[in-house]
Amino acid sequence: MEIKYKKLVPEAQAPIKMIDVDAGFDFFAISKEETEDYIEYLTGIALEIPNGYVGLVFPRSSVTKYDLMLKNCVGVIDASYRGEIRCRFYDTNKHNDYIELSQHNGYIDRVHPPYLKKNIYEIGDRIAQIVFLELPKITLKEVLELSETDRGPQGFGHTGK
Numbered sequence: 037m038e039i040k041y042k043k044l045v046p047e048a049q050a051p052i053k054m055i056d057v058d059a060g061f062d063f064f065a066i067s068k069e070e071t072e073d074y075i076e077y078l079t080g081i082a083l084e085i086p087n088g089y090v091g092l093v094f095p096r097s098s099v100t101k102y103d104l105m106l107k108n109c110v111g112v113i114d115a116s117y118r119g120e121i122r123c124r125f126y127d128t129n130k131h132n133d134y135i136e137l138s139q140h141n142g143y144i145d146r147v148h149p150p151y152l153k154k155n156i157y158e159i160g161d162r163i164a165q166i167v168f169l170e171l172p173k174i175t176l177k178e179v180l181e182l183s184e185t186d187r188g189p190q191g192f193g194h195t196g197k
Contacts, residue, residue, distance in 0.1 A: 039168060040084040044120055048080025051166065060165030062096065063121060065157055074107055074124040075156060077163045085115040088173075091166045093123065098162070103129035103155045106164070113166065123164045127156065 041051060051061035065077040085091050093111030095104075104125040113121065157163045 037086075037168075039086070039089075042082045042084075043080060044082055045080040051079075051081060060094065060096075060167045062162040063093075063123065063164045063166065065123075065159050065161050065163045067159060068157075073126075075104070075127055076122055076124045077157060079121045079123070079163075081121050082118055083113065083121065083166075084118065085113060085168065087115045089115055089168055089170055091168050093121065093164050093166050095125075096162060096165050099125075101155075102157060103127055104157065111164075121166070125156070125163075129155065 043050070045066065047066050049064040049066070051063055053061055063079045063081065066080040067078045069076045069078070083091060091113035093106075093113060095106045099105070105128050107124040107126050111121075111123070
């Protein structure tokens with residue numbers, strides 16, 4: 037199968053698999069935009085995913101080395117989308133980047149030094165990966181009753197762990 041991609045800007049890098057049998061194609065950051073709520077990395081890449089397929093964008097395992105977490109956990113790229121692949125991350129250390137100066141009378145003096153370097157992806161880094169999956173043809177049917185199972189309606193933590 038072949039999935040088409042388009043470089044939206046000259047500096048965009050083609051999504052790649054580092055090892056041929058890997059599941060995901062890595063995206064590279066060509067720029068980043070930081071807001072109070074997130075850090076968004078732009079890839080400069082748009083895809084033409086065939087009908088009947090979906091692209092799922094996951095963080096790379098290297099994200100564990102950084103103070104980042106993909107904001108929506110998994111990005112869903114539908115076959116109808118032709119825009120740029122963008123990845124928004126939450127800076128998990130954004131409220132912890134201070135230095136304690138001293139403690140007196142039960143209060144801790146803290147300062148947020150402007151020179152404190154964030155541990156985040158930089159331009160040119162591989163930032164996320166996309167996995168393509170075929171979608172089964174499904175229709176939903178409303179019924180009055182569902183079949184019984186051993187688990188039934190038991191939800192979160194139902195096994196006691």
